[in-house]
Amino acid sequence: xxxxxxxxxxxxxxxxxxxxxxxxxxxxxxxxxxxxxxxxxxxxxxxxxxxxxxxxxxxxxxxxxxxxxxxxxxxxxxxxxxxxxxxxxxxxxxxxxxxxxxxxxxxxxxxxxxxxxxxxxxxxxxxxxxxxxxxxxxxxxxxxxxxxxxxxxxxxxxxxxxxxxxxxxxxxxxxxxxxxxxxxxxxxxxxxxxxxxxxxxxxxxxxxxxxxxxxxxxxxxxxxxxxxxxxxxxxxxxxxxxxxxxxxxxxxxxxxxxxxxxxxxxxxxxxxxxxxxxxxxxxxxxxxxxxxxxxxxxxxxxxxxxxxxxxxxxxxxxxxxxxxxxxxxxxxxxxxxxxxxxxxxxxxxxxxxxxxxxxxxxxxxxxx
Amino acid sequence: xxxxxxxxxxxxxxxxxxxxxxxxxxxxxxxxxxxxxxxxxxxxxxxxxxxxxxxxxxxxxxxxxxxxxxxxxxxxxxxxxxxxxxxxxxxxxxxxxxxxxxxxxxxxxxxxxxxxxxxxxxxxxxxxxxxxxxxxxxxxxxxxxxxxxxxxxxxxxxxxxxxxxxxxxxxxxxxxxxxxxxxxxxxxxxxxxxxxxxxxxxxxxxxxxxxxxxxxxxxxxxxxxx
Numbered sequence: 001x002x003x004x005x006x007x008x009x010x011x012x013x014x015x016x017x018x019x020x021x022x023x024x025x026x027x028x029x030x031x032x033x034x035x036x037x038x039x040x041x042x043x044x045x046x047x048x049x050x051x052x053x054x055x056x057x058x059x060x061x062x063x064x065x066x067x068x069x070x071x072x073x074x075x076x077x078x079x080x081x082x083x084x085x086x087x088x089x090x091x092x093x094x095x096x097x098x099x100x101x102x103x104x105x106x107x108x109x110x111x112x113x114x115x116x117x118x119x120x121x122x123x124x125x126x127x128x129x130x131x132x133x134x135x136x137x138x139x140x141x142x143x144x145x146x147x148x149x150x151x152x153x154x155x156x157x158x159x160x161x162x163x164x165x166x167x168x169x170x171x172x173x174x175x176x177x178x179x180x181x182x183x184x185x186x187x188x189x190x191x192x193x194x195x196x197x198x199x200x201x202x203x204x205x206x207x208x209x210x211x212x213x214x215x216x217x218x219x220x221x222x223x224x225x226x227x228x229x230x231x232x233x234x235x236x237x238x239x240x241x242x243x244x245x246x247x248x249x250x251x252x253x254x255x256x257x258x259x260x261x262x263x264x265x266x267x268x269x270x271x272x273x274x275x276x277x278x279x280x281x282x283x284x285x286x287x288x289x290x291x292x293x294x295x296x297x298x299x300x301x302x303x304x305x306x307x308x309x310x311x312x313x314x315x316x317x318x319x320x321x322x323x324x325x326x327x328x329x330x331x332x333x334x335x336x337x338x339x340x341x342x343x344x345x346x347x348x349x350x351x352x353x354x355x356x357x358x359x360x361x362x363x364x365x366x367x368x
Numbered sequence: 369x370x371x372x373x374x375x376x377x378x379x380x381x382x383x384x385x386x387x388x389x390x391x392x393x394x395x396x397x398x399x400x401x402x403x404x405x406x407x408x409x410x411x412x413x414x415x416x417x418x419x420x421x422x423x424x425x426x427x428x429x430x431x432x433x434x435x436x437x438x439x440x441x442x443x444x445x446x447x448x449x450x451x452x453x454x455x456x457x458x459x460x461x462x463x464x465x466x467x468x469x470x471x472x473x474x475x476x477x478x479x480x481x482x483x484x485x486x487x488x489x490x491x492x493x494x495x496x497x498x499x500x501x502x503x504x505x506x507x508x509x510x511x512x513x514x515x516x517x518x519x520x521x522x523x524x525x526x527x528x529x530x531x532x533x534x535x536x537x538x539x540x541x542x543x544x545x546x547x548x549x550x551x552x553x554x555x556x557x558x559x560x561x562x563x564x565x566x567x568x569x570x571x572x573x574x575x576x577x578x579x580x581x582x583x584x585x586x587x588x589x590x591x592x593x594x
Contacts, residue, residue, distance in 0.1 A: 010462045010541055012570040018521025019572060020541060022462030036460065053568075054541045055466055055484075055502070061541075063524065073524040073570050075541045077464070 005088075007081050011035060012073040025074060027084040031062065033074060041066040045089055050082075050096045060100065136259040137251050141244055146191045146211065149247055153211030156246075157197055160207070160215055165200040167218070173198050175361045176216055179227050182354055183234045186301025190242055204315075206233050208240035210247045222365040224311055227354035231301075232294060232308020239293030245286045291335065295342040304351045309339040369476060371508050373454045374445075380454040381447040382474065382510050384435070391436035393481075394474035398446040399433065405442035409434045448473050448512035455517045455574055457509045457537060464540030467501040467511060470580070471536050476507030502540070511537050515578030522569025530565045533579040539571025 005027045010020035022036040031043040043064040053061040053075065060081050062074040079101070086097045167173040180196045187194075192212035203217040214237045216230075224230045240246060251259055282290070298305040313336055369390045372383045381400060384392055388405075399408060410433055435444050448454075450470075457465055459479055472481065484502050503509055511517075513536045520528055522542065538544065545566045567573055 008462055012524055012541070017523050018519075018539070018570065020463050020539070020570070022460045036462075053543050055464070055543075057543060059541065071524075073541075075570075077540070 003084050003087055004080060005084050007076050007078055007084070009033070010075045010077075012075070013041075013070050020075070023074070025076065025081075027081070027088050029088065031064070031074070033066070033072065041068065041070065041072065043067070043072065045085075045093065048085075048089075048093065050085065050093070050100050052100055133252070133259065137248055140251050140259045141248055144247060149244070150192075150211035152247070152250075153195075153209040153213040156209045157195075157213045157215060160209065161197060161199055167198040167200050172200075172218060172221060172361060172364055175227070175356050175358075176221055176230070178356050179230050179354055180214070180216075180234055182303060183231050183238060183297060183301055186235065186297035186299070186303070187238055187242060188300065192241060194238065194241070206237050208237040208246055210241070210244065210250070212241055214238060214241065218365075222362050223315075224358070225362075226307055226358050227356045228304045228307040229311040231303045231354060232298060232305065232311060235294035235297040235301075235303075236290045236308070238297060239290040240282065240286070243286070243289055243293065245282050245290065249282060249286070287335075288338065291339055292342060295339070299346070299350065302351045303354060304348075305343045305346055309336065309343060312336070312339070371456055371474070371476075371510055373456060373510075376453055377516065378451045378453070379447075380452070380512075381445055382454055384444045384446065384474070386435075386437035386442045386444065388437055388440050391434055392444075392474055392476050393432045393434050393479075394444075394446050395448070395472055396433050398448065398473060399435065400445040400447050402435070402444040403437075403442040405437050405439040406444055407436050407438045409436070446474055446510075450512070450514050450580065452513045452515055452576065452578075453517045455511050455513070455519070455537070457503075457511060457574075459504060459506055459509060461506045464502055464504045465509065465537050466540060467503060467537045468535055469500065471511045471513070472501060472503075473510040473512040475503065475509040478505050478507035479503055479509050480505040504540075511574065513574070513576035514580040514583065515576045517574050517576055520573045520575070522567065522571055522573060524570040526569040528567045528569075528573065530567060530573065530575050531579070532563050532565055533581055534575045534577075535565060536574040536576050538567065538573045541569075542571035542573060543568040 007025050007027075009023045009025045011023045011033055012020050015021075024034045026032040026034075027045070029045060031045055031048060033041040033043070035041070043062075043066050048062050048064040051061045051063070053059055054077070058077070058079070060076045060079055062076065062081075062085075063072070064074075065071050082097045082101045086094050086101075089097060176198050177196060180194075184194050194212040194214065197213065197215045198218065198221070199215060200218045202219040204219040204223045206214065206216045206220050208214055214234060216234070220233065221230065224233070294308065295305045298308070369387065369392060370385045372385070374381045374383055386392070386406065396410065402408075454473065459465070466484075475481065480503065482502050483499050485499055517536060522528060532546070545568075546563050547566050
């Protein structure tokens with residue numbers, strides 16, 4: 001089958017800023033641009049940079065330098081130009097064309113929002129939404145693929161870390177990683193790949209971001225008295241991840257509009273919110289669920305689950321200088337009692353110690 | 369035919385000069401004065417469904433008027449209903465412009481007009497509405513603004529930020545994203561406040577010097593509550 005090789009295009013060149021010139025392009029070994037008025041420009045196909053652009057990123061942008069030295073931006077509104085580039089281009093260009101084609105199809109998912117049925121549905125949803133926001137959030141959460149959640153998680157970790165020193169190796173990182181890997185064993189079947197980020201700041205905290213991301217601050221590492229205490233905090237955060245608490249909170253903070261947009265598959269709004277994730281705290285229900293889940297994870301990983309409660313109880317006694325971990329994980333008698341109930345009946349034959357000498361780890365704390 | 373903008377500034381008006389049998393389309397109610405050689409016809413552009421959609425979602429009138437010089441050469445004066453300026457945009461058959469919902473004033477008959485969705489999130493947060501109008505085809509197009517119109521010519525990759533509610537028209541080659549205006553999360557997502565449009569070239573962007581919604585709020589503050 002011979003594919004179409006001639007397309008209508010708009011060309012931006014050095015001759016006019018902002019205003020495009022109509023043109024016809026032919027794709028072969030070269031990209032031949034014939035401007036309205038007859039001027040002909042040629043660009044080697046291999047040097048083209050392909051991207052998306054224009055309204056809703058629905059157009060294809062080919063950027064390159066013509067043989068006469070003029071830098072050109074050729075914009076084609078017909079996406080089948082990608083197929084032509086795929087046929088005539090080099091291997092690298094085919095990869096580029098394929099990537100851009102994929103991103104196009106993602107943009108198209110929510111194009112049907114313009115249909116009349118969707119408009120009515122939107123109005124009906126908006127009316128019912130104030131009453132049923134939690135339900136709507138559930139629906140929206142279910143519609144977000146794990147792959148997107150992972151992208152969001154990576155972006156939010158980036159904004160949480162934001163220039164603070166990150167440990168990627170060394171004894172402290174190794175100790176945390178050992179505990180983390182042990183706890184992950186208890187998570188069981190999950191669609192997530194877990195990522196650990198160790199941030200070297202005195203903050204006594206750990207947090208979870210969507211898509212399997214857990215961030216631990218070294219302040220916490222030096223505060224816990226044993227590997228099991230840290231394991232408890234990590235298990236708690238991992239439960240936030242697998243229950244998608246972060247994502248849920250993110251959507252809730254975006255309100256009804258975002259939730260509805262997500263139900264329709266329009267994910268553009270999430271990216272706007274992602275930077276706020278680091279400042280969020282979870283609801284009491286989510287915290288309770290994370291505690292319950294954490295104890296289950298610890299039991300499956302054969303880690304002593306009682307130490308975790310002791311850590312929080314000890315932190316609560318700090319008095320005036322409450323560490324950050326308590327502001328996001330409110331401690332109360334109720335929580336202490338429920339953790340006590342959850343871990344009741346556990347005996348030392350149910351767990352194996354984590355073989356990290358925590359006193360040695362704590363000795364690595366740099367004087368500040 | 370020829371469009372000419374008279375009295376540019378706050379109370380601009382356009383004059384269309386027609387040869388016999390030439391015609392153009394204008395927003396319903398835009399006609400101010402004309403020679404008696406011209407006939408005005410109300411038309412549901414694009415049929416009932418498209419007209420309804422335009423009315424319901426685009427904020428435009430269901431009917432457009434067609435002005436045709438049936439009995440010899442003629443002149444028509446047209447103006448938008450709000451105070452503001454006019455700009456003349458040229459469509460060459462290859463390019464498109466997108467207009468915010470109240471931007472269209474008039475166009476030559478070769479210009480095509482359709483309502484497209486820009487997505488719910490973007491629509492609500494941008495202040496330009498879920499639906500915007502895409503104009504294509506060939507010919508001249510008149511757009512109206514609230515306040516004066518400023519034109520920006522963006523080079524490829526050049527970025528600009530425009531507050532929501534101020535966009536009038538932009539080239540189809542311009543990419544735009546909605547972002548929070550500041551890094552803090554101070555305002556509620558549903559109010560649409562605190563969001564701005566990040567535009568990336570190449571292409572032309574026309575924005576208006578006043579925001580109709582803000583102006584409306586200001587006026588409302590003087591109306592005593594009953």
